[in-house]
Amino acid sequence: MHALAGVNLTIERGEYVVILGHNGSGKSTLAQHLNTLLWPTQGAVWGKEWNTRDVKRTLDIRRTVGMVFQHPDNQIVATVVEEDVAFGPENLGIPREELLRRVDWSLEQVEMQAYRTRAPHQLSGGQKQRICIAGVLAMQPEVLVLDESTAMLDPQGRNEVLAIAHRLNREQGVTVVAVTHFMREAVDADRLIVMSEGRIVMDGPPRAIFQEREQLRQLHLDVPHVSALAAELHARFPGFPGNLLTVGEIVKEVKKWGAQYEVRNTQHEIRDTDFAAPDATRNTNH
Amino acid sequence: MSFELSRNIIIGQYIPGNTFVHRLDPRAKILVTLFLLFGISFTRSLIVSFVYLATMLVIVWSARVPLGFVLRPFVRGLPLILFFLGFSVLWLGWQEPAGIVFFQWGWIRITSNALLMAVLSLTRLISLLLLISLPTLTTPITQLTYGMESLLTPLGYVGLPVHDIAMIATISLRFVPILAEEMERVIKAQASRGGEIGALSWREPMQIGKAMLPLVVPLFVNAFRRAEEMAVAMEARCYVSGAGRTRFVQLHAHLIDYVVVVGMLCYVIAVWYGADLAFNAVLARFA
Numbered sequence: 001m002h003a004l005a006g007v008n009l010t011i012e013r014g015e016y017v018v019i020l021g022h023n024g025s026g027k028s029t030l031a032q033h034l035n036t037l038l039w040p041t042q043g044a045v046w047g048k049e050w051n052t053r054d055v056k057r058t059l060d061i062r063r064t065v066g067m068v069f070q071h072p073d074n075q076i077v078a079t080v081v082e083e084d085v086a087f088g089p090e091n092l093g094i095p096r097e098e099l100l101r102r103v104d105w106s107l108e109q110v111e112m113q114a115y116r117t118r119a120p121h122q123l124s125g126g127q128k129q130r131i132c133i134a135g136v137l138a139m140q141p142e143v144l145v146l147d148e149s150t151a152m153l154d155p156q157g158r159n160e161v162l163a164i165a166h167r168l169n170r171e172q173g174v175t176v177v178a179v180t181h182f183m184r185e186a187v188d189a190d191r192l193i194v195m196s197e198g199r200i201v202m203d204g205p206p207r208a209i210f211q212e213r214e215q216l217r218q219l220h221l222d223v224p225h226v227s228a229l230a231a232e233l234h235a236r237f238p239g240f241p242g243n244l245l246t247v248g249e250i251v252k253e254v255k256k257w258g259a260q261y262e263v264r265n266t267q268h269e270i271r272d273t274d275f276a277a278p279d280a281t282r283n284t285n286h
Numbered sequence: 287m288s289f290e291l292s293r294n295i296i297i298g299q300y301i302p303g304n305t306f307v308h309r310l311d312p313r314a315k316i317l318v319t320l321f322l323l324f325g326i327s328f329t330r331s332l333i334v335s336f337v338y339l340a341t342m343l344v345i346v347w348s349a350r351v352p353l354g355f356v357l358r359p360f361v362r363g364l365p366l367i368l369f370f371l372g373f374s375v376l377w378l379g380w381q382e383p384a385g386i387v388f389f390q391w392g393w394i395r396i397t398s399n400a401l402l403m404a405v406l407s408l409t410r411l412i413s414l415l416l417l418i419s420l421p422t423l424t425t426p427i428t429q430l431t432y433g434m435e436s437l438l439t440p441l442g443y444v445g446l447p448v449h450d451i452a453m454i455a456t457i458s459l460r461f462v463p464i465l466a467e468e469m470e471r472v473i474k475a476q477a478s479r480g481g482e483i484g485a486l487s488w489r490e491p492m493q494i495g496k497a498m499l500p501l502v503v504p505l506f507v508n509a510f511r512r513a514e515e516m517a518v519a520m521e522a523r524c525y526v527s528g529a530g531r532t533r534f535v536q537l538h539a540h541l542i543d544y545v546v547v548v549g550m551l552c553y554v555i556a557v558w559y560g561a562d563l564a565f566n567a568v569l570a571r572f573a
Contacts, residue, residue, distance in 0.1 A: 062521075071512075096534075103534065136523070
């Protein structure tokens with residue numbers, strides 16, 4: 001029995017990659033291989049030009065590939081926010097002046113400057129997770145791995161964390177690898193990797209992958225509502241694009257088509273039930 | 287019993303302020319606390335212990351810490367304390383020298399010396415309570431751990447893992463509110479399924495003990511799971527015990543801190559000898 005088998009994967013600099021899969025699909029195991037928390041029993045993992053098995057390079061890899069975990073409470077080491085952010089660079093032996101600058105910069109990146117002298121237990125889940133991200137950023141990593149970092153958060157906290165990850169990816173050029181089981185987190189990614197039973201079963205841009213509704217259903221993964229709706233519309237009206245991902249796109253298309261359909265309304269009455277995807281009730285709000 | 291445990295936890299409660307006591311270097315505070323601890327604990331003279339009580343009251347007042355707040359655990363424990371004091375008065379009643387015998391009935395004898403001992407214990411207890419509450423009430427807890435680490439640094443040269451000890455202390459303190467919260471959650475979960483813990487009074491210690499067991503077990507299991515995750519998270523952030531770390535928080539001792547430490551040391555010694563001398567002089571006059 002292998003947690004991972006036959007995984008062949010290259011993540012390019014500056015990509016925003018989402019790894020999606022069910023519990024036990026091996027997605028977290030894969031993530032923990034990225035910064036030497038786990039070693040492969042066969043094969044090799046390379047971070048830049050370093051093999052993760054090379055013990056001399058462990059710290060180099062860990063400072064390059066920063067990792068944020070699921071439970072914020074179990075990652076925050078210090079009893080004051082700014083001291084926790086400083087923990088990583090302290091470990092790296094960064095001189096104090098640079099250390100202070102990095103703490104300021106990291107807190108600014110996650111918009112938590114106002115809370116720098118607070119105690120972690122006074123913060124909300126989303127705020128705590130932002131502190132964890134700041135703690136990783138202070139090591140100035142090139143890659144940010146979010147290992148189910150949004151799983152414990154409420155929708156607002158999740159949005160805060162995702163917004164920050166996307167901004168870091170866009171503005172600072174940080175490569176982001178986000179492991180999740182929330183479909184909608186994959187919508188904004190450059191690349192989506194779907195895992196099942198320790199293997200990579202799908203790999204490509206989210207727009208293309210969400211087209212494969214049948215295969216996703218076999219993997220017990222739900223397509224986001226918007227994609228399901230677009231596909232239903234496409235099936236009914238062949239000219240309608242079936243690969244839409246966001247509410248904005250759908251609204252735009254429907255407006256564009258609305259004019260033509262006023263004429264046909266008499267022939268084809270559109271009812272609400274026409275668009276109810278079979279799995280629609282299982283998902284939460286979008 | 288209320289469910290709001292996290293609010294009742296006094297450990298590490300810090301009362302922000304900007305008094306002289308607050309501004310003192312944590313290392314100076316720790317040293318002065320140790321001196322006073324020594325002085326208060328080892329005196330057998332009633333006068334000296336009164337002097338220390340007065341000293342502590344002055345320090346508490348100058349730190350602007352509300353006296354009622356500090357004495358809350360004392361007031362709460364008062365019935366128990368009085369019980370033990372009464373017991374010790376009876377116990378010491380037959381000890382010689384007895385001084386003046388106030389009252390005797392069967393095996394019960396109340397003597398002036400036994401009463402003096404009780405008063406001495408009481409003043410000592412109050413002074414100690416004020417003393418040990420002060421550092422945490424006037425210093426952020428992290429400052430205290432850094433102070434401790436800095437003071438213990440010399441022991442690092444003989445192989446004591448000073449940095450690790452400080453790290454352990456910091457993480458433990460970090461987990462206090464988390465575990466309190468978790469305890470609260472477990473109690474509520476048990477209570478909602480008919481668990482008794484909230485409904486029992488202290489008159490039923492056995493039942494309370496039994497009801498505690500299903501609380502303690504999940505709490506421990508969770509604590510271990512958290513500790514493991516924390517270890518992985520620390521490793522992911524390049525933690526290697528001790529060597530080559532830089533410090534974000536740095537302590538700066540000023541002249542005033544040295545003055546306070548040396549001054550308080552002299553004060554403790556002076557009270558120790560001075561009060562005894564005065565006491566003996568007074569005794570000699572009456573003898």
